[in-house]
Amino acid sequence: MNTAPTHLRNPSRNASTATASWTEQNYKEKDTESPRSGSTDDDATDKKETNVEPHSQGWLCGGKHLEELRQNENLNLDGPLTEVDVDLPLTRTQVINQGDKQLVELKFAPDDKENPFKWGKWKRRFISTQLNLMTLFIGLATTAYSSGINSMVAEFHRSTEMGQLGLFTFNMTCALAPLFLAPFCELVGRKIIYAGAYLCFCLCFIGLALGKNIATILVMRTLLGLFGCVGTILVGGTFSDMYDVHERARPMAMFSYVAILGTVGAPIYAGFIDMTIGWRWIEGIQGLSNIPLLICIFLFFKETRGGVALQKRAKAVRKATGDDRYQSAMDFETPSVQAMLKASSVKAIYMLA
Structure with a gap:
């Protein structure tokens, strides 16, 4: 079984051994038409220039997906197919030169089910609904707290200004975080950030509902x-992971609507809760209401950053073949953590200066 892309070094020889032909009109990408740059950021000086090697495209497939591929009599490929001893969907490969190294980049095939842009309409809407609900609940938590301030400071024998400080601390960290x-979303993907942050967000309501002093409340806020903050900063980027430019208007409009609705709608129910069962239940009820969505995100939210799926494929292929040339774009194009932190924080501060 052939497990290494040595055939890509001699495209003229392999053109005759390819099992079939898939026309280039069905699969065009910008980075196969012109040289790529290893970085678009002047600060990412540690990255080497990356160029595409012409006429060096091929395909990878393995495991159960290979059997399905063989049964598809109508499938035509425009390059040599390499079999690997691992479950791997049909994946496009492209030989690239990075400095003095030659790499084999993995890309999605047309209609790849793991490519978020190829997901069905209702699947993308389901993901968008989860994100909008998260944004709504986070927005509600922003201002619902204000309805119980007077009762809270009376119980703790503190000034109203001390209680209002909880509004500031929430917005301060939500703005700075x-x-x-x-940058870490670029490294690990969206889902782990959403799920982890939202879990911690829900746990904070325990401290808010059971806090014994104002210091605990302020720390929890x-x-x-x-x-x-994940409900405000990542959602727009997640939509861009799934929707083409001409499709983003509707989900972005809905996101903007629920973000505003959450901040203005919370006092309607929070004031009633404060008058009837007390300020602690404002936080307790909010925490409980977030649990169903939290479970839904852990079980049904799909990773929307396509590069993460390709990165996992590349890792599996490297392990199966022992060939370290197999890489995804995230493996060799993602800047260092230091460069990304500088781009997202220091530059933002410069813009405000």
């Missing part, structure tokens, strides 16, 4: 803003 959190 994205400067440092956003600070953490609530820290973890709740």
